[in-house]
Amino acid sequence: MAAVSEPRWLSETEQQAWRAYLRGGRLLMDALDRGLAAHGLSLSEYEIISMLSEVPNQQMRMSELADLVVQSRSRLTHTATRLEKRGWVVREPCLGDRRGVLLTLTSEGRAKVGQIAPVHVEQVRANLVDRLTAAEFAALGDAMGAVATGLADEASPGETQ
């Protein structure tokens, strides 16, 4: 049994950066969630219908969508059921793979996205984009992009792109 090596603690500055990231991220998500809650949906629900609205045929495989919005398959199943009850989405069989389900945006769903999108983008600006310089925001995106790529790769290696 090997000796446990000394932990590589964060420096004071690193610690501050990490805490700021955690705190800021939570505050931001809370603010966005509250903003959308006032219009009757959560951020993760909005992400789902918003993604669907941008894709050919407004439909996507459940698992593809789950990966895209980083939700477990089971969570997406439950959420999709709720969205379906509200009439924003329907399940369609997937031609060519009968195990599959295509989650499809309805026209009510499309309308909802159209109604919410301007509200949401304004909230993202007010709470994030407008608080940073363009360069800071770009750097943020790059950094988190690198993190995302690293983590996505280790989940399913060998299919970057």
Next chain:
Amino acid sequence: MAAVSEPRWLSETEQQAWRAYLRGGRLLMDALDRGLAAHGLSLSEYEIISMLSEVPNQQMRMSELADLVVQSRSRLTHTATRLEKRGWVVREPCLGDRRGVLLTLTSEGRAKVGQIAPVHVEQVRANLVDRLTAAEFAALGDAMGAVATGLADEASPGETQ
């Protein structure tokens, strides 16, 4: 009733940055949560006992702590109860304000923090810090610090610092 002004949509690059932030952030939090789950607690539980461990007397008012870790008071009440059942924390009356409760780390709690901290810091490094240059990570911290300050200020204006 004023005309609704044209939404200030995100540019293509901004959109990408925002999506990367969302996706990367979720993947990161998931990874950290899984990492800690292997040791029997969640990230938000760890944050609580970790904060307590760094503070004089290892104790803090419920609401102060709730603000620090960005959890609702109600959520903290429930989580504290769970932590108390596991013996990592106890509630003590707050001298000088009989409404108050001091959440206090037990020695078992302190031991748990000591055991988990090295694991956790390693995961933060592996998934975040080590994937970025020092400058990128510092920029990330600064950016999210600005976001946090802005959002915290608007919650309780006039007490920056």
Next chain:
DNA sequence: CGGGAATAGTTGACTGTTCAAGTTGATTGT
């Protein structure tokens, strides 16, 4: 001092998420 408003914390019901198990259909190797 006394009464109204604010603050600290809790409670329980409801909603959302996770987790492990189950079903059905595709794939692969022989």
Next chain:
DNA sequence: ACAATCAACTTGAACAGTCAACTATTCCCG
């Protein structure tokens, strides 16, 4: 062509989080 394995999705129970209502205490101010 058939069994074994794997992938897509669902299910339901257990668990965590939210929300609104409630108790107890302190603060404010006339």
